[in-house]
Amino acid sequence: MRGGGGPGGPWGAADPPRGVAVPVRSLSPPWTALEVVVRIALLTESADPGTVRWCERLVRSLPEYAFQHVGPGPRRPHPRRGPRGRARVRCLRSYEALVRALVDPRESDGFPAALYALAESAGDRGLAAALPAPDDAQRVLERAWRSPGAGEAAADPTVRDVLTAADLLDRCLRPAAVPWCRDAADPPDLCHVVDGGPTALPALLARRLHGTPFVVSDRRLHLREQYLDRTAGQHRTPGRALLLTFLRLLAQETGRQAALTLPADEHSLRWQQRCGADPARTRLVRDGIADPGHPAAGPEPEAPTLLWVRTPGDTCPPEALRAAFARVREQVPAAQLRMYDAEPTDPPGPGLVYGEGSVVLLPAPALPRPEPLVAAMLSGRAVIAGDLGVAREVVGPAGLLIPPGDPQALADACTALLCDPERRARLGTAGRQRAQELYSAEAAADAFRTAYLDAVSRWPAFPTAGGRTAEPFARPAEYWAAAPLPERETA
Known part of the structure; x- marks a missing residue:
């Protein structure tokens, strides 16, 4: 490519540094x-x-x-009037074929052809110009739902159902505009x-x-x-x-x-x-979320401490954790429990919050992504995690997995690690090495x-x-x- 850039370039008033992603609402090729x-x-x-x-x-x-x-x-989006003239006929025909592919299981194989035909029916004006006016879209949906062969889920649609479905389909197609x-x-x-x-x-x-x-x-x-x-x-x-x-x-x-x-x-x-x-x-x-520059957490606290890092949507209720902790205190009277609420996509740094605990608990991680588990393992602390989602793949043999929602299993795992400093340290070191290997930024x-x-x-x-x-x-x-x-x- 050739290029000059500058204040009048496609980037706008000032060109950003090369190679930097720029969040925008629509792409104007830079x-x-x-x-x-x-x-x-x-x-x-x-x-x-x-x-x-x-x-x-x-x-x-x-x-x-x-x-x-x-x-x-x-x-x-701005209110639309839909296409006019001959374009309206082409677009309505393609839109109806798309809707039929969605409501009639026998015609689902025609979904790709109908989708591309709708996108191409408006020519250079883009898919936004091909979407019919709200009234036309609602009539198409109602006609398709009442036609023979429509799925059982569309039985007896109300006016509200038609309006809702037309709005949902419009929202789904909007990114293609x-x-x-x-x-x-x-x-x-x-x-x-x-x-x-x-x-x-x-x-x-x-x-x-x-x-x-x-x-x-x-x-x-x-x-x-x-x-x-x-x-x-x-x-x-x-x-x-x-x-x-x-x-x-x-x-x-x-x-x-x-x-x-x-x-x-x-x-x-x-x-x-x-x-x-x-x-x-x-x-x-x-x-690649394992930053090799992050040091491990420092020395463990003097008192044996369990640290619960709770993410939004965590399915482990505090009552179950307190019940498990009561059983831990029967075996380890000096044990303490700390709770930490983490943001859904911003787990704490390995050397910050995790240093306050001897063992990190993630009994029911709700997020399907591995960030909270990896951050806990990078701290060098032993991890106890609920066997949900990616936990088994991330933790592997470098931590303890427990059945989610089982206070007794959680209490037994916590007691076993709090009473065995050597095993705790060994699992912490193994977990940090595993996280650095599997989630290396370079790899x-x-x-x-x-x-x-x-x-x-x-x-x-x-x-x-x-x-x-x-x-x-x-x-x-x-x-x-x-x-x-x-x-x-x-x-």
Whole structure:
């Protein structure tokens, strides 16, 4: 690429440092402002601190690439009137085919074709222009639900169900309205779907229209998150069934079209393969969250202390922990209990809070990600964790796993470690070494670098624009590895 940048460049008033992810609501290609090797768009659904921190960590570990962070768009879109004239007929036909694929199990195989037809029916105006007006969308939904073959979940839909379903489907399709996935002038070389779900729509359209490859991480396990959503009770069965069917079929299509699926743990790997990811194109890439610069916690406190690090959504009630601690006090009268409430995506540093305990307790970690467990293990303290989610994979033989919700098992494990300082120290050292090995930042960076090179070498390296014909392997991995690094500004 050629580039100049500067105050009038595509970055806006002032160009940010090269290689820094910029959270934006829609992508305005900045590539012309930089000389880069590979241009990567990071697609996220949420702006929670954990996702932002993960993206920043990835960007810092791969300075030879240019990234742009495409974050969530506006929650309340501008009112739309829908297409007009002949475009209205084409768009309504495609929209109705999409809805039928969602409500009639016999037509679910037509979901990908209907989705792409809807995106292409509005031409260069993008998918936002193809979505019908609210009244038209509601009539299509009502007609599809009352047609023969509609699923049992759509039996006797009310007016409220129709209105809710139309709004939910609009929200699911809204991420595909970003203009850059249709712009053939200068799109990214690769898309990285970080959160999964509707976030994959721009990547699917860019793949369909320009041949741009994409990789998927789906850190949040979006479909699983929707199935377990505790607030789903606000939607009646027809609307919720439509939403889950859309997300399930979208996950299957994403798995089929992704160049690579890159889950962060075995738990996510099994879930994504169940949702349609190709095992032959799936690679386990653990998060690089183990900072070798973090020292272990200092000496243990004088009194034997249990430290409970509680994350929001933790399924272990305080009453159960107090009952377990009462049994511990019968065997170890000097034992103390400390409780710490951690943020959901911001576990405490290894040398800070964890130094206040002799043993760290995570009896029912609610988060599907390994950060709280890894942070506890990096402290060098022995860890007792509930056997949930990724706990068995993360802790392994370097800690104690207990059945969740069993106060007696928790009390026995705590008593065993508090009464055996040598075993406690041995497990703490083993846990720290295991976390540093499995979740090394260098190993994660190398894995992502290899995955990016494989993706851009096995798919058309440049989209079909300007009359060029896309050619697989047009730029082999060696080309990208040998290309000169972009000049970087130094403070």
